[in-house]
Amino acid sequence: MVTPKPDAPSAELSSTEVERGERLANAIMGFGKQQGAFIARMNRTTGIDRSAFILLKNLLHLGPSRSRALAEAVHSDPSTVSRQVATLVKDGLVERRADPEDGRASLLAVTAAGVRLLEEQRARFALSLTRMVRHWEPADLDHFIELFERFLGDHQDYLPIMINECAGPVRSEGESR
Template structure:
């Protein structure tokens, strides 16, 4: 099966597709609640979800300015700045001089931060593998293929999702 091009998403969905979208949104909402519960429990063990998101994003971006990191994770720069300060203090991120502007600094994941991410990912992968061990291999392969496709489409469509799903701020005319 060939994946449709992202442009194919632009058409208005049919009622059956809206129903499918509702089912998927409900499933994702349930998954989100489970992930939030998981994150809350992990944070009690010293593994803060926001720290992991920042580390993974920074590792993917490479050495970056704080503002670029905030944009990449769709967050407020002041929030990211506070979170980064904690990661620097913990030795997971370091500040480096920006070769293009000596007044600015770049953030980079340290070797310790990389090891922490690798260890966390290995533990998570093993746990997920145990969870789906009873699945038929072909079913699991197909699920992973479709889920990866969904994630690409989600990332591409994320700015539109944010615009369409965010409630208007009071400053935007809501009384």
């Protein structure tokens, strides 16, 4: 058994579990690197950065919302989201609406142009992924999708804990608190 460090969760993990976690972390980091390259290229060709797509997708999912609720949904600082939303409003992808419950506040909503952009991007991405895995056995692909969807659900649920676990400063093994 591997005993967790003082600031780690209290449950003990076996060395096999830790090894699997390291393999998963390496795979995710490799995927993240590939996605980073993809996203950088997409930013240059579409003129819209990844954070804009994240905000648009979350806002579409939430429905008309206050900026603070959007910031919470994307685990970001409200002032950062406010600046990003200003650009989306300027680009016609998001609009501000009066909040019917509080006339002093406004709600953010994705415009028809924003919805169109998301739908077009998702369709292109889905077709590209389909071409990438078309040589997979259908049962393997179905199983992978099922497991990946399960992983994403668990990741979403665990994300606040993960942020707390991983947000601290990195210390070397011999360094004390």
